[in-house]
Amino acid sequence: MVIVLGFEGSANKLGVGIIKDGVILANPRKTYITPPGEGFLPKETAQHHREKVLEVLRLALNESEVTPNEIDVVCYTKGPGMGAPLATVAIVARTVAQLWNKPILGVNHCIGHIEMGRLITGAKNPTVLYVSGGNTQIIAYARKRYRIFGETIDIAVGNCLDRFARILKLSNDPSPGYNIEQMAKKGYNFVPLPYCVKGMDVSFSGILSFLEERTKSLLEQGHTSEDLCFSLQEVIFAMLVETTERALAHCNSNEVLIVGGVGCNLRLQEMMGEMCKERGATLFATDERFCIDNGVMIAQAGYEMFKSGTRMAWKDSYVTQRFRTDEVETTWRTD
Incomplete structure (x- = not known):
């Protein structure tokens, strides 16, 4: 014991x-x-x-x-x-x-x-998407180490969400990402945003710069804050699903585990779940407690x-x- x-x-x-x-x-x-x-x-x-x-x-x-x-x-x-x-x-x-x-x-x-994700979900040897305020990595275990197959080349996905929440002056309680997720559920009009995948890596700073420069004019043109939250989530999560799918195929894996604070996002889990279903893989994720x-x-x-x-x-x-x-x-x- x-x-x-x-x-x-x-x-x-x-x-x-x-x-x-x-x-x-x-x-x-x-x-x-x-x-x-x-x-x-x-x-x-x-x-x-x-x-x-x-x-x-x-x-x-x-x-x-x-x-x-x-x-x-x-x-x-x-x-x-x-x-x-x-x-x-x-x-x-x-x-x-x-x-x-x-x-x-x-x-x-x-x-x-x-290790927390593996304990809670029972995932055995998953391809891991680790998404938080400070980190964004696609990880798989091989030869006694967790190997990084892809990652952000600039800011983390959670940092991108947090900083966009600041642009909209959203509350930080309980977290900026959670409040963006709730607003995104009410957004319907998709606003095209930069999509930046470079091989197995992703980049979020360009998307953030685009929104920092254009949010005011987009709102003046009739787009709502909810539309911008919806569009941001759809684009950045699509980037993460794409790179995770490639790692899944490369590792010949049949499990995906999402960990980190952004992993609580139900839309990310839904998009990743669709990809896993198409590939015959199982998605594992936890709630905000873990x-x-x-x-x-x-x-x-x-x-x-x-x-x-x-x-x-x-x-x-x-x-x-x-x-x-x-x-x-x-x-x-x-x-």
């Missing part, structure tokens, strides 16, 4: 999760929400995490009814992410591990998403690492804003 405590704080979500042999015991989370039209900055986000982290840790321990003595290993997000929030949460993880005399493990954020950054995903990836014999020296318990998915050897996978 292994009980793992996981800390996540790479962006504006602060989460603490506790997992016991693949069973989720607690997964509380607090989100730093900024006013409409504003993004979250590293300094203020780190301040939020500092103020809330002990409260969230207490919630997790109370909810799980686990005592510090019972915890076998403390895990934290090592990267990728925003420097100040990452460092803030890592300091707490290191402090707790030393106070309680526990080993510590730094977890790759992206792999946390993948798609959006959370502590238990770090605990689950840490559990797999710890159980397979991975250990980390204290001198290596730092954070890094750049930590590639394919840098990690997946010691826990034998397939």
Whole structure:
């Protein structure tokens, strides 16, 4: 029996999760929400995490009814992410591990998403579409690593959605992407937007620049904000489905798993589901409890690492804003 405590704080979500042999015991989370039209900055986000982290840790321990003595290993997000929030949460993880005399493990954020998705959905060896505010990657497992088959060459898809929400002055509560999704359901008139797929990679900065320059005139011409949200979703999700389909064919896979905050979007799931149906593949996706950054995903990836014999020296318990998915050897996978 292994009980793992996981800390996540790479962006504006602060989460603490506790997992016991693949069973989720607690997964509380607090989100730093900024006013409409504003993004979250590293300094203020780190301040939020500092103020809330002990409260969230207490919630997790109370909810799980686990005592510090019972915890076998403390895990934290090592990267990728925003420097100040990452460092803030890592300091707490290191402090707790030393106070309680526990080993510590730094977890790759992206792999946390993948392992959480595999645990919740039961997907065995899927082609993974990882879509969030900071990352956009198409990933598949091969020879002891999660290999990146395609990715964004500029900004992440979630960042594109967030910044468009700022143009429209949409609320950041519960998230800009969620509010765009709700508005898109009321849009009917498609506005042609740049479609940018380059081989297996995608690019979103041109679409965003197009909308930054033309949103005002498009609204004056009679298009609604709902039409623009609808059109943006249709184009960027079509790009993601196209590149995922190519990876699926290349890997001769029959499973697709969508992870990351944008993975909650029901329209993306619907479009990906259609593609999977045509190819005889199965789509796996989760809801906002596990798609959006959370502590238990770090605990689950840490559990797999710890159980397979991975250990980390204290001198290596730092954070890094750049930590590639394919840098990690997946010691826990034998397939």
